[in-house]
Amino acid sequence: MNLSYWEYKSWFQNIDFTIVGSGIVGLHTALNLRTRFSESKILIIEKGSLPEGASTKNAGFACFGSLSEIVDDLKTQSPEKVFKLISKRWEGLQLLRNRIGDEAMDFQQNGGYELFTENDKDTFEECLEKIDFVNELLFPLFKSPVFKLQKDTFGFEKIHQQIIFNPFEAQIDTGKMMQKLLKLAYSEGILILNNQSVTGYQENETDVKVTLNDFSFSTKKLLFATNGFSKELFSEDVQPARAQVLITKPIPDLEIKGTFHLDKGYYYFRNIDNRILFGGGRNLDIKGETTTDFGNTNLIQNELERLLKEVILPNHQFEIEHRWSGIMGMGQTKNPIVKQLSNHVYCGVRLGGMGIAIGSLVGKELADFV
Template sequence: MDEILASGSKFRHVQFYRMHHQTHSPWQKSIAPKSCDVAIVGGGIMGCATAYWLSKSNPSLNIAILEAEQLAHGASGRNAGFLLLGTHTDYASAVDAMGRDQARRLWEFTAENARLIAELDQSAFDLQLSGSLIAAGDGAEAERLESSAELLTEDGVDVEHLNGAETNRRLMSNAYLAGLYVKEGGMLNPAKLVRHLAAQSQATVVEKWPVEGVESEGTGVRLYSKRGAIKAAKVVLTLNAYLPKLIPTLNQFVRPVRAQMMATEPVPHMLDHPVYSHAGFFYIRQRVDRRIMLGGARHLHLDEEVGYEDATTEPLQADLEAYLANHFPRIGTPAIERRWSGTMGFSPDSLPVVGCVPGVPNSTYATGFTGHGMGFSVRFGKLLARAVLGGKDEAGDLFSVDRLQLS
């Protein structure tokens, strides 16, 4: 990968580099079982979190995770590792769009997620409970952050509203107009979290097993791939953006959107928190190895950043570099070591969607995490496990497909 960067041909190559991955997976040799109690299709954060909770609820369940490539191959292994609270938008905008009660419930759901993650073995996935900082890139955003701070405080959430000077002091910047420091949440290594959950679940992980067909059979479900078939009592499809590739009729609930990132060489310590700015269109954090990870700029290239193509583009990467130079001049111009892309799944109303595949009664799917899956992750796996086991989750109505009256 480094040779590709050095050759100058960097943008013509698909440059997926799993910033967070180890070289080898301990599961590569798993053989697909002929049958199981629950088959989970898609080995990202949602699939592995579901397996984790299923096995916690009933350790004798026979669970198989079927993954087309390898665990965390999708967005879950390529993301920025922000563990944020709330949804895709600031709290004031969420209240405007969906009402106070629903915004509060969604906030609490993600707060519970952060707490559940903190209860895991934090060192297994480099968890830093640093909180997060939302920084305002313009005056309108500064106003929304001020309203958000007031609303969140009224709702009992521990946040700190920062003026421009304080925001810039904390970020060693001079570009921001205000900030909102959210004390819960933080940052983590997402691929390590995926593998940790899979290992804890003791599910059989079958990699290189792309599912090509799902159909109801007797009281269960049959899954097909070129490598064989598996009969399962229940199936969970945690494919996020890739769901319509398997079940085309569900394309009304999710569409693929590309996100690009880059990582610099290690630089002196400068960021204590993950930082989210320009309504989430830029996100930046410093890893424990002091590399800066930066992503976004999608709003400047909306027409190009759609679909499944795994590639970085020179114009967008140049915009990321410009953001770094303009907003963090203190770090100079560090070498860019990695550039990569990933596919997000956007839903019509930007909230996750959970439903049952039409014609396959013993199925559950989850999709549409709209660039915020880590904020829902472990708590969402609990919700999906409950759905599989026939239990009720108090947050189920927030994400049910029933809310989307699409034709």
């Protein structure tokens, strides 16, 4: 790139911190660094026109785990570790609310519901067996029972007539949240450079040389907030996981309100602007959905439409208006990776599909590492 003197001086000279990724983690990292280092020069590199990955493509669930997901986690982790992970998610949600403000991101605590299909009797009974144990486990955090049985009043079909309600779950407007985070970053003098991909980096004794598509620059510290795209830049236990989503056109007299989980969280839907936003189905093709390529497949989109027609909206006419996908970061465990990779390089990745809940906390922890 043929940089002018002004461009080089304003954007690429004497950079203290370079953050790769302008999603939830990247922006929170930058804002926390600004609090700690008020006079520092902070640059965020983003490969997309908008934050690429899942930060602007998620379903807007302010959740910390459905009962069946928690029961599943208890099979491989101790209760103490499960409690710690949920505590981190809950703390992250509070950090997000404090920074953004509920009104600015249209935070609505309408509660969350978990549905069980007629063929998923074993999972339902397993949740019934564990509900008291999980409520007792989480009581120190929430000071009241989190999960309780409730009769389906939404008119769903082909599901168990008893569903599980969680009053603490909420929903947000993802676009409004990210717009507010970007405004905060700009107001703090944080530089954001879009449409530039980091192709490599070389650490020196006192700084790091960062290579982009067509030029390079030096920074004192380099921080990766790349989540599902991390494998392209460094080696950690993070695998990409594509999530496919669709949204209907407005539906007259839509009474469904809240956030809903189905099939151990592999499917999820919610109301927004008199529409149903519905995503999931990654479990139909785990191998195929372990990709950084955006796009939709007939296999998953057809199943989403079938479930909409037969289970969620059996008594409504609806049309699909839009479809998209996002890229999450998964691993062998659901705990995020926040660590120092070398003298001047750090990462905060592997959000496990819980970016809204835990992203702000990961950003804070990543900034605290410096």
